[in-house]
Amino acid sequence: MTPNPDIRPTSVLFVCMGNICRSPTAEGVFRQHVRKRNLIDHFLVDSAGTHGYHNGAPPDDRSIAHAAKRGYDLSQLRARPVSPEDFDRFDFILAMDNQNLRHLKALTPSRCQHKLELLLDYCGDYTGQEVPDPYYGGARDFEKVLDLIESGCHSLLEFLVQRRANIR
Numbered sequence: 001m002t003p004n005p006d007i008r009p010t011s012v013l014f015v016c017m018g019n020i021c022r023s024p025t026a027e028g029v030f031r032q033h034v035r036k037r038n039l040i041d042h043f044l045v046d047s048a049g050t051h052g053y054h055n056g057a058p059p060d061d062r063s064i065a066h067a068a069k070r071g072y073d074l075s076q077l078r079a080r081p082v083s084p085e086d087f088d089r090f091d092f093i094l095a096m097d098n099q100n101l102r103h104l105k106a107l108t109p110s111r112c113q114h115k116l117e118l119l120l121d122y123c124g125d126y127t128g129q130e131v132p133d134p135y136y137g138g139a140r141d142f143e144k145v146l147d148l149i150e151s152g153c154h155s156l157l158e159f160l161v162q163r164r165a166n167i168r
Contacts, residue, residue: 010160011044013090014119015100019049019079022096022131022145024059026119028072029146030153037157042164046090050103052081060135066142070150087112094119094156097130120148123155 014026027047034043058064059074067074086093087108093115095101104116120126131148134141 007164009042009044010092010164011090012046012092012094012156012160013082013086014045014047014094014096015050015082015104016047016096016131017049017051017100017133018053018135019047019081020054020057020060021063021133021135021142022149023047023049024074024077024079025063025067025072025145026094026096026131026149026153027077028067028074029149030157032072033153033157037161039157039161043160044090047077048080048082048086050082050100050107054079055081062134062139062142066139066146070146082107087115091115092117092156092160097133119152119156122159123148123152126151 012030014023014030016022024047027045031045034040034045057079059077059079064074082104093104095104095116095118098118101116101118105113108116118128119131120129126148131145131152132141134145
């Protein structure tokens with residue numbers, strides 16, 4: 001896909017509660033998938049939390065370590081809360097679970113509600129399911145999160161590439 005100067009990049013925001021486990025993992029995985037397909041100019045990718053508990057902090061060490069084992073670098077990412085500007089700035093705002101999706105719906109202006117979805121709604125095998133929070137779990141929980149996020153990000157990218165092709 002070659003860049004069309006008339007089409008602005010598709011913007012995607014991944015959201016979990018604290019922005020230190022799931023959403024930065026999704027940002028890193030999606031960004032890497034985009035990079036591998038040489039589509040970096042076509043996408044704006046970020047992550048945020050519904051709560052500002054960890055504002056400015058790097059992702060959880062376990063998220064960084066498990067992601068690194070699969071070739072994803074999360075080390076430069078920093079947590080931030082969702083801002084009011086995000087609702088207009090991003091085309092897709094993808095929550096990791098229903099609790100955070102409900103929280104986003106309460107924050108989002110009515111004109112932007114259509115942008116809110118669960119990440120796994122793009123993955124036929126997991127439609128309607130959640131990416132569970134691994135924070136209080138162990139290694140197996142972080143690996144499961146990576147499995148789900150990789151599947152969701154792959155399906156999301158395929159959908160968005162096809163969507164962009166249809167815009168031309």
